[in-house]
Amino acid sequence: MIDEGKVRHIADLAKLNIEDDEMSKYQKQLTDILTEIDKILKVDIKNEDIMISPSDNRNVYSLDVIENHISKNDAFKNAKRVKGDYIVVPKVIE
Amino acid sequence: MRYLDLDIKTINEKLKNKEIKPIDLVNEAFARIDETNLNCFITLNKEEAIKKAKELEEKEVDNILFGLPIAIKDNIVTKDLRTTAASHILEDFIPIYDATVIKKIKEKNMIIIGKTNMDEFAMGSTGETSYFGNTLNPIDKTLVPGGSSSGSASCVAAGITPFSLGTDTGGSIRQPSSFCGLVGLKPTYGRVSRYGVIAFASSLDQVGPITRNVYENALLLNVISGYDKNDLTSSLNEVKDYTSLMGQDVNNLKIAVPNYYMSEVIDKIVREKVTNIINLLKEKGCQVDYVDIDYLEYAIPLYQVIALGEASSNLARYDGIRYGLKIDNFKNIDELYKNTRTIGFGNEVKRRIMIGSYILSGENADTYYYKALKLRKEMTDSFKNILSKYDLIIGPTNTDVAYKLGTKQDDALKSFYDDLLTIPVNMAGLPALSLPVGYKNNLPVGMHIIGNYFEEDKIYQLAYFIENKLKEEV
Numbered sequence: 180m181i182d183e184g185k186v187r188h189i190a191d192l193a194k195l196n197i198e199d200d201e202m203s204k205y206q207k208q209l210t211d212i213l214t215e216i217d218k219i220l221k222v223d224i225k226n227e228d229i230m231i232s233p234s235d236n237r238n239v240y241s242l243d244v245i246e247n248h249i250s251k252n253d254a255f256k257n258a259k260r261v262k263g264d265y266i267v268v269p270k271v272i273e
Numbered sequence: 274m275r276y277l278d279l280d281i282k283t284i285n286e287k288l289k290n291k292e293i294k295p296i297d298l299v300n301e302a303f304a305r306i307d308e309t310n311l312n313c314f315i316t317l318n319k320e321e322a323i324k325k326a327k328e329l330e331e332k333e334v335d336n337i338l339f340g341l342p343i344a345i346k347d348n349i350v351t352k353d354l355r356t357t358a359a360s361h362i363l364e365d366f367i368p369i370y371d372a373t374v375i376k377k378i379k380e381k382n383m384i385i386i387g388k389t390n391m392d393e394f395a396m397g398s399t400g401e402t403s404y405f406g407n408t409l410n411p412i413d414k415t416l417v418p419g420g421s422s423s424g425s426a427s428c429v430a431a432g433i434t435p436f437s438l439g440t441d442t443g444g445s446i447r448q449p450s451s452f453c454g455l456v457g458l459k460p461t462y463g464r465v466s467r468y469g470v471i472a473f474a475s476s477l478d479q480v481g482p483i484t485r486n487v488y489e490n491a492l493l494l495n496v497i498s499g500y501d502k503n504d505l506t507s508s509l510n511e512v513k514d515y516t517s518l519m520g521q522d523v524n525n526l527k528i529a530v531p532n533y534y535m536s537e538v539i540d541k542i543v544r545e546k547v548t549n550i551i552n553l554l555k556e557k558g559c560q561v562d563y564v565d566i567d568y569l570e571y572a573i574p575l576y577q578v579i580a581l582g583e584a585s586s587n588l589a590r591y592d593g594i595r596y597g598l599k600i601d602n603f604k605n606i607d608e609l610y611k612n613t614r615t616i617g618f619g620n621e622v623k624r625r626i627m628i629g630s631y632i633l634s635g636e637n638a639d640t641y642y643y644k645a646l647k648l649r650k651e652m653t654d655s656f657k658n659i660l661s662k663y664d665l666i667i668g669p670t671n672t673d674v675a676y677k678l679g680t681k682q683d684d685a686l687k688s689f690y691d692d693l694l695t696i697p698v699n700m701a702g703l704p705a706l707s708l709p710v711g712y713k714n715n716l717p718v719g720m721h722i723i724g725n726y727f728e729e730d731k732i733y734q735l736a737y738f739i740e741n742k743l744k745e746e747v
Contacts, residue, residue: 192630193585194592194607195623196615205624208685212628215686218574219644229646230653232476233462233702234506253369257596268594271606 180210277301278432281337281489288334295326295340295384302342302386302433309431311409313424315347316355317387325384337492338381344428344437347388348395348471349480351375354385358471359393359403362591362598362617372469373504374438374480374497381496386434389424393619394588395445395473397421398691399678402621407678410453412716416675419449420688425483426453436484436493440470442477443576444670444695447707450483451719452675454709456490456736457483459695461727462702463508465494466501474583475506477699487708487736491515494729510727518734524558526735527663533569534668534694534721543669546711546718550667550739557738562663567655571648572696573689578632578645579700585629591617624685653701660703660725665735669694670707670719694721704729708736710743 186205190197197205251264260267276284276293287293299322306314322342329340345351348358350368352375357363371379378385392402400408400423408423410416411431418427422439426449429437439446441459450457458481465480472478482493498512530551535544551561568575593599593613600616603609618626632641659666672693681687689696698705703726707719720739724732 189627189631192634193623193627194589194610194614195618195627196611204683205627208624208683209627211685212577212624213631215689216574216577216628216632216641219571219578219648220640222568222571222644222648224644224647224651226647226651228650229643230650231646232506233653234476234508236463236505236508239502239505249369256367256369257365259599269603269606269609271594 180206181213182206275301275432277305277342277435281341281435281492284341285334285337285339288340295329296323298340298342299323299326299384299386305431305433309411309433311411311414311427311431312406313390313408313427313431313433314344314387315357315359315390315405315424318354318385321354322384322386329382332382336381338378338383338496341383341436342386342434343378343383344386344389344425344434345375346391346422346425346437346439348391348440348473349374349438350469350471351385351388354388356388356471357404358395359391359405360618360622361404362614364404364598366597368469370469373466373501375469377497383436389422389428389437391423391425392421393622394471394584395421395440395442396584396621396625396688398444398448398688400424401678401682402619404619410675412453412675415677416716417452417678419452419675421445422449422483426450426455426457429453429455429483429485435489436482438480438497439483440478440480441699442473442580443699444692446481446483447670447695447705447719447721448691450707451670451709451717454717455483455485456487456706456708457481458490458494458706458729458732459698459704460494460498460729461508461704463506464510464704464727464729465497466499466504466507468501468503472587474580475587476583477580487733487740488516488519490706491519491733508727513730515730515733518730519737521734523554523735523738526559526665526731528554528559528561529564529659529663529666530561530668531566531569531666532563533566535563538672538693539669540673540713542713543671543673543718546713547667547669547720550710550720553739553742564659566659568648568652569697571652572700573693575645575648575652575700576692576696577628577689578641579649581625581629582633582642583629585626585633588622588626621688649700652697656697656701656703664725664731666723668721670721671695674713674716674718698723702726704732706732706736708739710739
C-alpha cells in the first residue's frame, strides 16, 4: 500500500486537495490501479518502435489570413468577471 | 401510433408528402422524455428545437435525415447550448462555437433535442459518475445503461430519438449500445473530426453514431465523417457511402475470432450467443478461424497509462481562471487551482487525473509512459497482422450484459474491466461496431465487429447481414 506522503504528492501533481477522511480510500484505490499498471513493466518487448497516435498526419500550418473570428461578446460569455474590455482574473504573481 | 417509431425511410416519405411535419416529431420526442423519466438528458433544447422545426416547414425535404430529432452527448460543444461533460466544473459552460460534427448535422437540418447525460468527462462505464445523477436503462430501470455515453444510448433505446451521437475512448459507444440493445459504432481514429469534442484522451477519442439499426447507423456516419482542417488528426481518406455494401453477399468474407475474446473471463451465455453467429456465418460459407492476437491481456494497464496520462494533461485546463467553476476561497494561485478542482471534479475523475499526473511525472514518464507507447505499437501491429489475412474480427462486445445500478462502486478497477474487450480497438485506432445478437435473461447481448482502417463499410455489410438473419428467425 502506498503511504500517505505519496498520496499527497500525487494529489499535489494533479492540483487536488485530499481531505484526511479520504486518505485511506485513496491509498487503497491508487495502490490498486498502480499495481495493475505495473503489469506492463513485465512485458518483454524487443522492438523499440513507439506509437503515440493512430494518426500519421504531418503537421498542418494555418494560412496567414484572417478567418472567422470570435466576437467580444462571445469571448466574454463564460468569464466570471468582466470590466470594460477586460476579463478580470485573480492575481497570479506574488 | 408514434411516427418516430417508424423506420427512417418511411418517416422521410411522410415528411416529403407533407403527411407529417418536423414539429410532430419534435413534439413526440419531448413527450416521450416526460413519459419515460430516465434522466438521459442534462440540458434540453426545447425552445430552439421547436423554432427550428417550424423553420423547416418552409424548406424542401432534401435528404433522408431532414427534420429528424437527434440527441448529442454532453461532451460535444454546441453553440449557445450548455455543455457540461456531466461535470460540476463545467456546470454553467455555454460554448461559443459548434463542434464540426454539430455543424454537419445542422447542415442536414437534423434537430437537436438536447444534451445527453454521461459519465463525468466520459470517465466511467455505467453513467453513475455524472454530476447530474445516473441515467436509467429503459429495458430495466434498476440496471445501468452502460457508459460513458449513457444518455445517448438510453434515449435511443427508449424511442425518444432515433439517432444520437456518443464518444468512445475505451468502449463508451459500444458498451452502452450493447447494454441497451442498440447499434453503436466507433469509427476509425481520424474518420470523424474531434474539433469541439471535450478531450479525455486525444489519441483514443472518436465520435460515433448510436442508432436502432445498422442502416440508420451508416446514414449518420455518412454525415459526420470527413477531413476537417481544425483537427490535425482527421483523415484525408475519402468518405465512402457506408450503406453501399449492405445487402451484398457475405460468403467471401474471411473472419477472425480472437481466442482471448472467447475465453473463460467472458460470461458463458454471452459466448454462446456469439458462437451461434459464428455457426451461422460458417453455414453461409464464410471462413471463420480462431486466432491469437498478442498482448490483448495487457489492454487494461496499457489503457490506464495512455488514457489517464492524456487525461491528466487535457484536464489541466480546468483551473478556475479562464472558464468553468471558480471557487472564491483562496490565498494564492495554487490554492485557487486546488480548491476549484477539488470541488469541481468527481471521485472517478480525480482518481484518474492523479494516476495520469503521477505516471507522467519525472522518471515515471520513461518507466511507464514510454513502455506503454512501445506496447501500444506491438498490440497494434498484432491487429494489423491479423487484418492483413482477414476482413473482419468478431467476438463479444462486453464480458456480460447490463448489471444493477450501484454495483461495486468503490472498486477503482471495475470501470476499466468493463472495457476489457473494447479498449484494444481504441489503442489500435480501428473501427468497431456493437450489434445486438440475442438475450441473456431478457437482457441484450452485444456482438463486436472490428474492421480494418477506414473499412466501416465492410463492418456494416456483415452487421446488416446478421441483423436481417436474426429478424428472419424471430
